[in-house]
Amino acid sequence: MKTPRNTFGWIFLATGLVIFYLLAASAIATELNDVLHGPPFTSMVRDHMPHFLNAALDAVLPLKVQNLPYIKYFNPQHLSTNDNPFEQFNVVKWMGWAFIVGAIADIGTAYLTRVKTQVEE
Amino acid sequence: MYRKFLKTTKSLTVSLEKGLNALTTQEHNPLYFHGALPLYIFWFLIFSGIMLWMYYIPTLERAWSSVNYITSLPVLGQVDGKWVTDATNASTGIPYGAVVRGVHRWGAAGMMIATVLHMLRVYFTDRHRSWRWLPWISGVGLLAVLLFVGVTGYLLVWDNRAYALVVFTQEFLRSLPLVGGALADFFVAGGQITDYTLTRFFFFHIAGATLIFVLIWVHFIRLKYPAVTPSRATNFLTFGFILAAAGSYPAVNVTKELLEKYASDSRITQYSDYIASDAPAHIGTLVTNIRYDAWYMFPYYLIDKLGAGWAWAVLGIAVALLLVAPFYPKDIRDNIAVVTEAKCTGCTFCSLDCPFEAIDMVERTPGSKFKLIAVVNEARCSQCGVCVGACPFLAIELPNTHSKTIEADVMALLDQGA
Numbered sequence: 001m002k003t004p005r006n007t008f009g010w011i012f013l014a015t016g017l018v019i020f021y022l023l024a025a026s027a028i029a030t031e032l033n034d035v036l037h038g039p040p041f042t043s044m045v046r047d048h049m050p051h052f053l054n055a056a057l058d059a060v061l062p063l064k065v066q067n068l069p070y071i072k073y074f075n076p077q078h079l080s081t082n083d084n085p086f087e088q089f090n091v092v093k094w095m096g097w098a099f100i101v102g103a104i105a106d107i108g109t110a111y112l113t114r115v116k117t118q119v120e121e
Numbered sequence: 122m123y124r125k126f127l128k129t130t131k132s133l134t135v136s137l138e139k140g141l142n143a144l145t146t147q148e149h150n151p152l153y154f155h156g157a158l159p160l161y162i163f164w165f166l167i168f169s170g171i172m173l174w175m176y177y178i179p180t181l182e183r184a185w186s187s188v189n190y191i192t193s194l195p196v197l198g199q200v201d202g203k204w205v206t207d208a209t210n211a212s213t214g215i216p217y218g219a220v221v222r223g224v225h226r227w228g229a230a231g232m233m234i235a236t237v238l239h240m241l242r243v244y245f246t247d248r249h250r251s252w253r254w255l256p257w258i259s260g261v262g263l264l265a266v267l268l269f270v271g272v273t274g275y276l277l278v279w280d281n282r283a284y285a286l287v288v289f290t291q292e293f294l295r296s297l298p299l300v301g302g303a304l305a306d307f308f309v310a311g312g313q314i315t316d317y318t319l320t321r322f323f324f325f326h327i328a329g330a331t332l333i334f335v336l337i338w339v340h341f342i343r344l345k346y347p348a349v350t351p352s353r354a355t356n357f358l359t360f361g362f363i364l365a366a367a368g369s370y371p372a373v374n375v376t377k378e379l380l381e382k383y384a385s386d387s388r389i390t391q392y393s394d395y396i397a398s399d400a401p402a403h404i405g406t407l408v409t410n411i412r413y414d415a416w417y418m419f420p421y422y423l424i425d426k427l428g429a430g431w432a433w434a435v436l437g438i439a440v441a442l443l444l445v446a447p448f449y450p451k452d453i454r455d456n457i458a459v460v461t462e463a464k465c466t467g468c469t470f471c472s473l474d475c476p477f478e479a480i481d482m483v484e485r486t487p488g489s490k491f492k493l494i495a496v497v498n499e500a501r502c503s504q505c506g507v508c509v510g511a512c513p514f515l516a517i518e519l520p521n522t523h524s525k526t527i528e529a530d531v532m533a534l535l536d537q538g539a
Contacts, residue, residue, distance in 0.1 A: 089217075089219065089220050089223075089367070089368045089369075089371050090368065091368070092217075092220050092364055092365075092367055092368030092371075093364070093365050093368030093369045094368070095364050095368070096360075096361045096362065096363070096364030096365025096366070096367070096368055096369075097361065097365050098361070099357045099358070099360050099361030099364060100357070100358060100361035100362065100365065101361075102357050102361070103353075103354040103355070103356075103357035103358035103361060104354075104358075106149065106353055106354040106357065107144075107145050107146070107149045107354045110145070110146045110148050110149050110354070111144065111145065111146050114146050
């Protein structure tokens with residue numbers, strides 16, 4: 001028997017996925033910002049890169065973390081590796097929460113699309 | 122009385138699980154993956170442990186500094202308006218080393234919590250007795266080895282706490298009559314602490330983790346379909362919590378340079394929780410105010426507070442109770458499955474369906490109509506009746522329960538929505 005899909009289930013799933021990817025995207029964007037704009041990982045590479053590549057990267061990525069879209073909702077202190085070494089692992093923390101949100105969305109979808117067992121005599 | 126207690130706890134646990142089913146559905150109820158979760162977390166420990174192994178140096182002089190190298194935070198400074206790593210700080214760590222160690226640390230805590238919850242669930246649902254003695258006893262062994270591996274992990278850091286734990290362990294072992302001294306010497310690889318001591322702890326840690334794999338095999342050997350993988354949502358949830366914990370509280374060694382640099386920053390106090398290791402160990406200098414880890418260091422808390430003798434007594438009684446648990450109270454086993462030889466066609470359905478590997482298919486004597494016959498291993502039979510439902514030829518029965526009764530029970534449970 002085909003499992004009937006509940007409209008709310010789809011909404012729940014879509015919302016969960018959007019939040020998941022939003023968190024993941026913000027986390028990755030923040031990390032890219034750190035990596036591409038300097039220490040501790042790639043500043044030496046940036047120093048040896050041609051000027052036009054550096055300029056292109058700076059144009060694509062905002063110079064400061066607080067300029068990233070939606071970042072204020074997830075990282076109120078607007079801090080990254082560049083600003084405070086104690087905050088450098090926020091990206092890992094956010095990815096963790098993204099997985100938890102994904103799990104809750106999965107459970108929610110299973111709940112909303114569950115099929116009640118019926119016994120026929 | 123005890124039987125009634127087990128019946129009550131079983132009823133309460135099943136009610137709790139059914140309650141959670143209403144919220145999470147059966148597919149994603151984390152309580153149904155209580156056994157798979159420790160194994161799932163164990164993989165994180167294996168992979169993060171291998172990564173830490175790449176940088177760890179097991180010598181008295183280098184152990185602490187190698188851990189410090191893996192996990193210390195970079196000290197940053199501004200040069201010409203740009204943020205750069207402070208080149209004068211020699212202890213600047215490797216990227217994400219603190220997170221890898223954090224995954225190892227929080228994963229270890231998670232595995233112990235998941236293991237204890239698994240054990241409690243099995244006990245409270247009365248699934249530890251009689252024919253299930255082997256999984257239970259091997260589980261007790263797994264718990265002991267896990268504790269040992271966890272403790273040796275703390276020793277590898279070779280900070281003040283590790284040294285104090287070594288002293289406590291030696292005192293604990295020496296209090297044993299006859300073999301105590303030899304065991305204490307074996308523990309530190311000789312009469313005194315040397316570089317070989319750290320190599321010995323490293324061996325204990327890795328060999329113990331390997332032993333866990335062997336014991337897991339023994340743990341599963343009598344289970345036909347052990348649940349070894351949690352559901353997708355449970356996977357995500359566990360992985361998410363480990364990552365969130367490792368990201369929020371990475372296992373960081375906060376260096377002197379870092380503390381000096383941010384001395385005026387009020388956040389330093391807040392981040393004192395991040396400190397995963399104490400100062401490097403100095404042999405002969407015993408630190409008394411140890412930070413006890415609730416999941417792995419409770420034996421040391423007992424040794425510290427009660428003394429070695431009473432600690433042996435408390436731990437010995439606890440282990441003895443765990444080992445005796447599956448054999449008391451004894452159930453009357455008068456409903457073992459019986460095969461009617463004339464009806465059995467050797468189709469193997471009952472053997473395939475039996476959850477406890479209690480039915481073997483053996484060859485019949487030459488000249489028989491059918492090639493195989495089912496033989497019930499009485500010691501493993503749980504009297505569950507699954508085989509009765511599996512047999513299309515009514516060739517296997519529970520002598521005191523007719524197949525029609527089992528069918529009626531199943532239908533009644535389905536009607537209840539179980």
